[in-house]
Amino acid sequence: MLNIALVGFGYWGPNIAKQLYNNPDVKICYICDKKQDRLDKAKSIYAAQINYILNYSTILDDNNIDAVAIAVETSTHFHLAKQVLLAGKHIFIEKPLASAVSEAIDLKLLSDKTGKIIHIDHVMMYHPCVQKIKELYNAGEIGEIVHFDASRRNSGQVKEDVNVMWDLAIHDLSILDYLINPGLPDSLFAIGYKTINKRETLTSLMLKFGDLTANIKSHWLSSIKERKIIIVGTKKMVVYDDVSLADKLKIYDSRLTSKINDTNYSDYIVQAETENSFVPEIKISDALSNSISYFLSCVKFNMPSVSGPEQGIRLLKILEKADKWLAAGNN
Ligand SMILES: NC(=O)c1ccc[n+]([C@@H]2O[C@H](COP(=O)([O-])OP(=O)(O)OC[C@H]3O[C@@H](n4cnc5c(N)ncnc54)[C@H](O)[C@@H]3O)[C@@H](O)[C@H]2O)c1
Structure with missing residues (x-):
C-alpha cells in the first residue's frame, strides 16, 4: 500500500484523485490545492476520509507519505517536483515534465541522486x-x-x-x-x-x-x-x-x-x-488507471518508468x- 498525496485539484486533478481513490494499492492521504473552492469541491466528493490542505508543505514534512501526484500548472512543476524529491518522495507528474529542458535535466539528476522515481503521466x-x-x-x-x-x-x-x-x-x-x-x-x-x-x-x-x-x-x-x-x-x-x-x-x-x-x-x-x-x-x-498502476509497479520494483525523465527530456x-x-x- 502506497501513501499518496495529490497537489492540484483543478481541471485534471479530479481525474487523478478518482483513479487513486479507486486503486486498492493506494491510500490517498491528502488533497492539496491553493484555492479553497477546489478543496471544497474535493471534500464534497470524498468527505472526511482525506486531509484537505491549502499548502503542500505539510505533505513534504509528513514522513508517512511515499509519493506525490502533481497536477498543477506546468510552470509550477519544476519548483514543486524538486521539493518533493528533496523530501524523499516518489513523483507521479502530469505532462509536460517541466517548462524547460534544463529543468527536466535537473529533476532527472535529483531523481538519480535520491533514488526516487519520476513517472510522467504521458497518459496516451x-x-x-x-x-x-x-x-x-x-x-x-x-x-x-x-x-x-x-x-x-x-x-x-x-x-x-x-x-x-x-x-x-x-x-x-x-x-x-x-x-x-x-x-x-x-x-x-x-x-x-x-x-x-x-x-x-x-x-x-x-x-x-x-x-x-x-x-x-x-x-x-x-x-x-x-x-x-x-x-x-x-x-x-x-x-x-x-x-x-x-x-x-x-x-x-x-x-x-x-x-x-x-x-x-x-x-x-x-x-x-x-x-x-x-x-x-x-x-x-x-489509460490513466493503467498509468497509475504502472507507476506503482515502478516504485514497488524500483524500476525506471518508460515515461520517466529521460523520455521527458527527449520530448x-x-x-x-x-x-x-x-x-x-x-x-
Ligand atoms: N494527461 C492529460 O490528458 C492532461 C489533461 C489536462 C491537463 N493535464 C496536465 O495537468 C496539469 C494541470 O492542468 P489543469 O488543466 O488541471 O490545470 P488547472 O489550472 O485547471 O489546475 C491546476 C490546479 O493546481 C492548483 N495549484 C497551482 N499551484 C498550486 C500550489 N502551489 N499549491 C497547491 N495547488 C496549486 C491551482 O489552484 C489549480 O486548481 C498540467 O500539467 C496539464 O498539462 C494533463
Whole structure:
C-alpha cells in the first residue's frame, strides 16, 4: 500500500484523485490545492476520509507519505517536483515534465541522486489502443514506420503558461517516442497562430527522423473534437480515431508497391492497397488507471518508468526547438 498525496485539484486533478481513490494499492492521504473552492469541491466528493490542505508543505514534512501526484500548472512543476524529491518522495507528474529542458535535466539528476522515481503521466502511452499498436509494431506486423500523422483538436482548456504544442502535441510526441524512440529529429519545422492569448493556440509541427516524417497538428479553439493518428508502415497502415464510438483502431493492408509502367508518361505508379482492413481485438481499460498502476509497479520494483525523465527530456528538447522556430518568426 502506497501513501499518496495529490497537489492540484483543478481541471485534471479530479481525474487523478478518482483513479487513486479507486486503486486498492493506494491510500490517498491528502488533497492539496491553493484555492479553497477546489478543496471544497474535493471534500464534497470524498468527505472526511482525506486531509484537505491549502499548502503542500505539510505533505513534504509528513514522513508517512511515499509519493506525490502533481497536477498543477506546468510552470509550477519544476519548483514543486524538486521539493518533493528533496523530501524523499516518489513523483507521479502530469505532462509536460517541466517548462524547460534544463529543468527536466535537473529533476532527472535529483531523481538519480535520491533514488526516487519520476513517472510522467504521458497518459496516451497507457491507452489500450496505443498499447495494441505497440504490440503489432513489435511483432513486425506494421513494418517500418515511414509516416506519423496526428491531429488533436478541441475547444477549450486554453493554458496561459504554455502553448498548445506543450499541452497537446506532447501526447503525440510521447506516442511516437514510445513506439519507436526515434530520438531527436534531423530536421524540424513549426508554424503557429496566436488567437486569444500571447501563446500559440494552433500549431503544426513537422519532423523528420531519417526516413520517417511526422506531422503533428494541435488546436485549442476547434469547433470539432478530433483525436486522430494515422501511421503508415511499410506493411500496414494504422488508423486510430479516439473520438470514434466504434472501431477506434483499424489496420489496413497498405503495402506500398511500385510498378514500372512501360507504356507512358512517368513510368512510375505508386499504388496504396487498402482493401483488406481489420479491427484488432482490444481489452478495454482506462489509460490513466493503467498509468497509475504502472507507476506503482515502478516504485514497488524500483524500476525506471518508460515515461520517466529521460523520455521527458527527449520530448522537451523537441518542443524547445519548435518554440525557437515559432519565436524566430519563421512562419
Ligand atoms: N494527461 C492529460 O490528458 C492532461 C489533461 C489536462 C491537463 N493535464 C496536465 O495537468 C496539469 C494541470 O492542468 P489543469 O488543466 O488541471 O490545470 P488547472 O489550472 O485547471 O489546475 C491546476 C490546479 O493546481 C492548483 N495549484 C497551482 N499551484 C498550486 C500550489 N502551489 N499549491 C497547491 N495547488 C496549486 C491551482 O489552484 C489549480 O486548481 C498540467 O500539467 C496539464 O498539462 C494533463
